[in-house]
Amino acid sequence: MNNTLIAVLLMALVTYFPRVLPMAVIKNKIKSRFITAFLGYVPYAVLGAMIFPDILTSTGHLLSALIGLGIAVILAYFEKSLLKVAVCAIAVAYICEMIISRV
Amino acid sequence: MLTKQEKVLHSKHSALHDFIDGSKQSLPIALGYFPVSFTFGLMAVKGGIPVWIVILISMTNLTSAGQFAGTNLIIAGAGLAEITITTFVINIRYMLMSLSLSQKIVEGIPGYKRWIMSFGITDETFTVAAMQKKDITFSYMTGLEVLPYIGWAAGTAAGAIVCTILPESLQNSMGIALYAMFIALVIPAAKKSKAALIVAGCAIFISSLIKWVPVFSAVSGGWRIIIATFIACTIGAKLFPMEDTANE
Numbered sequence: 004m005n006n007t008l009i010a011v012l013l014m015a016l017v018t019y020f021p022r023v024l025p026m027a028v029i030k031n032k033i034k035s036r037f038i039t040a041f042l043g044y045v046p047y048a049v050l051g052a053m054i055f056p057d058i059l060t061s062t063g064h065l066l067s068a069l070i071g072l073g074i075a076v077i078l079a080y081f082e083k084s085l086l087k088v089a090v091c092a093i094a095v096a097y098i099c100e101m102i103i104s105r106v
Numbered sequence: 107m108l109t110k111q112e113k114v115l116h117s118k119h120s121a122l123h124d125f126i127d128g129s130k131q132s133l134p135i136a137l138g139y140f141p142v143s144f145t146f147g148l149m150a151v152k153g154g155i156p157v158w159i160v161i162l163i164s165m166t167n168l169t170s171a172g173q174f175a176g177t178n179l180i181i182a183g184a185g186l187a188e189i190t191i192t193t194f195v196i197n198i199r200y201m202l203m204s205l206s207l208s209q210k211i212v213e214g215i216p217g218y219k220r221w222i223m224s225f226g227i228t229d230e231t232f233t234v235a236a237m238q239k240k241d242i243t244f245s246y247m248t249g250l251e252v253l254p255y256i257g258w259a260a261g262t263a264a265g266a267i268v269c270t271i272l273p274e275s276l277q278n279s280m281g282i283a284l285y286a287m288f289i290a291l292v293i294p295a296a297k298k299s300k301a302a303l304i305v306a307g308c309a310i311f312i313s314s315l316i317k318w319v320p321v322f323s324a325v326s327g328g329w330r331i332i333i334a335t336f337i338a339c340t341i342g343a344k345l346f347p348m349e350d351t352a353n354e
Contacts, residue, residue, distance in 0.1 A: 006186070007155065007159060007180055008159065009186060010176070010180050010186055010189050010190075011159060011162060011163050011166065011167075011180075012166075013186060013189065013190040013193075014163070014166075014167055014172070014173060014176040014189065014190070014193045015166035015167055017172075017190055017193050017194035017197060018166075018167045018168070018169050018172050018173070018193065018197050018200075019224070019225060020194075021194075021197050021198055021199075021200040021201040021204065022197075022200045022201075022203075022204050022224045022225065022227045023204070023220070023221055023224035023225070024201065024204065025201055025204040025205035025208050026204045026205075026207060026208045026211075026220045026223070026224045026227075027217065027220050027221060027224065029205065029208045029209075030208075032209060032213075033209060036347050037343050037344075037347055038343075039209065040342065040343040040346065040347045041339045041340065041342070041343040042205060042206040042209050042339075043206070044301065044302070044305040044338070044339040044342040044343065045202050045203065045205075045206040045236070045335060045339055046206065046232065046233050046236035046237060047292060047295065047296070047302045047305045047306040047309070047338075047342075048305050048306065048308070048309040048334065048335040048338035048339050048342070049199065049202070049203065049229065049232075049233065049309070049331060049335050050233055050288050050291060050292040050306060050309075051292065051305070051306035051307065051308075051309030051310040051313065051334070051338065052309040052310065052312070052313040052330065052331045052334035052335055052338070053229060053285075053288055053331060054285055054288045054289060054292070054310065055310040055313055055314055056313065056314050056317050056318070057285065058282065058285040061281040061282045061285050062278050062279055062281050062282050063274075063275065063278035063279075067278075067279065068282060071279075071282045071286065072282075072285075072289070075282075075285070075286040075289040075290065076289055076293060078290070079289045079290040079292075079293035079294065080293055080294075080297070082294045083290065084134070084290070085134035085135075085138075085287045085290045085291065086133070086134040086137065087290075088286050088287065088289065088290035089134060089137075089138055089283045089284075089286040089287045089290070090283075091286075092282050092283065092285075092286035093279050093280055093282060093283050093286070094279075096278075096279040096282045097275065097276055097279035100275040100276075100278055100279050101275060104275060
């Protein structure tokens, strides 16, 4: 129990530390064009790397994940809201899961 | 010219406006967090951790992969060093995000506000903030972080207390929610900017390579994202150093 609390405290520290360090230390705009462009691209790269391939194992089966992925891509292409895309992907994945479990 | 009083009033008004702006944008994040943290609550309580500690983990960590991994290790009876190092490695990606945001916040935000707003940086709040057309204010960022924080804590509490009411197939399907949200963020951006498309494509390619090529099987999920981000951004910055993504 005591050990669990210490573990939780340590986890909280090593989670907060990387979040706060750059923000607290770097107070000026970086001048280098390369680094500015690099940092500007970080969100796109992080998103890409987080989506794929992890999304394939995000549901019960590969098939429901693939179909959910397809729906999300189509709706996102037509610039539907975040919530709409997420809810539709869940719904489609859920229907697939139901069908798969019946077969 | 505005009088001093009018200026104070004006800045208060826009601070509230920014806060509301951020809160509105964070609603889908908060909703997306709920099922994920619900699952976390379920898993941790099933693993034998007391309900209040499970909720405490979500309220102090506010991260998915890191606290899932750390909690799994606690349940498995791992040592403190292993728990700490694993969690840290998974969370190193936040350094890149925090660094990226440090370039996008309005100038002159005092130190203590930086310490507060950093706490709520997650993959999702970061990406929404980073996609903003304007520079980021403290009010906007805190507005963006409050609801997801509540959603994360409340989802954990619900999962921990309720344990297992949802059918498994529905729980499974909800796993796709956050990924679908990521897709809704990245595809409209990739449609408008060739650079964004290429950078995201490179990151996907490298991430898949690391995941599926057996030589790299020792690379953890946290490192995989860092390596893919680093290489993809370097390629992007080499090919398109001019594009100012912050002011698109």
